[in-house]
Amino acid sequence: MAGTNRTERDLAEADQEQIRQPVIVLVEPQLGENIGAAARAMLNFGLTQLRLVAPRDGWPNERAQANASGADLVIDGVEVFGTLEAALADCTRVWATTARSRDMLKPVLSPSGAAQRARACLGAGERVAILFGPERAGLTNDHVALADSLIEIPANPAFASLNLGQAVLLIGYEWLLSGRDVPDERVDPGATRPATRDELVAFFDHLEAELIASGFLFPVEKRPGMVRSLRAIFTRAALFEQEIRTLRGMVKSLA
């Protein structure tokens, strides 16, 4: 059991980057497949520190390895402990994921609230652990009693049961989001750039001249409205310079 042999020196030597992320603790996990899925989900979002408390089928576990789908970095670094107390010995903040509400007066964090708070605590040099219970029944009340707060994953109350890998996935996802500024919408222009208003107007002039020549913009008294309608289409599209050239080529070809 790697965990029981850790020394102060090992801890001191650990990669600083490693200390700047929460430790994921799976308490009494049953199926190796789920340990593997959790490891994979962790690495998907940049988490690498996994501790197991009394895994039912021991450790190492071939099925965990197979189901981790290449998340060897996580699997190879797994630390195993006999008790939750031992797994949490060096942690200063402990939060327990739970599906059902408990008869305990503990703060309940949202996944994003927990992720933001984890960054703040880790930034202040604390060591943060996030607990996940066994597949069948989740964490016991005694497990939860060791935690400072609960983390509740919002779900459809009529169908709320998430599997272990999915619960870890959502926590990992929020962890990554909390450290990254992801815009609601962006456009990657690649080799081109947004068209200038000058380029757009030149296209309009070209298009409308051809449409007058082809007889589309008649009768003359309806022309202003028709032009405005066409311009609305192309302004709404927020065209790129390269697209203006494509459209002008198209108009030329059709005319």
Add this chain to the structure above:
Amino acid sequence: MAGTNRTERDLAEADQEQIRQPVIVLVEPQLGENIGAAARAMLNFGLTQLRLVAPRDGWPNERAQANASGADLVIDGVEVFGTLEAALADCTRVWATTARSRDMLKPVLSPSGAAQRARACLGAGERVAILFGPERAGLTNDHVALADSLIEIPANPAFASLNLGQAVLLIGYEWLLSGRDVPDERVDPGATRPATRDELVAFFDHLEAELIASGFLFPVEKRPGMVRSLRAIFTRAALFEQEIRTLRGMVKSLA
């Protein structure tokens, strides 16, 4: 194939609630297990409308049913189409989830940006579809060309590959969050309530009187600092009325 028999009347009769959520479209899914996992993940977050385009192993699919873990509501309502164009025929907004960036000038939405926009579009009476590609290679460029925007799930660039069920899970999670006000932190006081400052001060008076009697708060010149330290512990804990009573019982018992 249920989808091909849909009529205008069927659509008109569909539950209004159903129309107020995005349609999840799995394009050429390969493994029934993944269709089941997607269905389960959908229902976890209240999504129920699932369309399949040319599922490799046909439909119905026993493995999908088994892996849906009780999400029968989704599985029983699956609509199957021969082409993506047919599956999207009645949709007005189409967004394609994709892991890799494409050589296309399309807006890229974050999952939460997509969820918020979906609510806005659905609220305006639009029909929104979110596409997920086949397990092995994802959506082709031709599939993506039918979409208005891309949705990119942020992940660890060195290990970004999510499986189908997980991708659907994250989109579903953001969908649910976009419709719910989930506080970063809350406390459910249950049958009790936060203690009033009066109750807290009465506890302090009780505790400090006993600590003077027991000789703990000596020498007298250090007493103010010791009292402030003790009070800091109990104010930081943001005690509930019931906890004050527990603490007073504890002090009484020790004294």
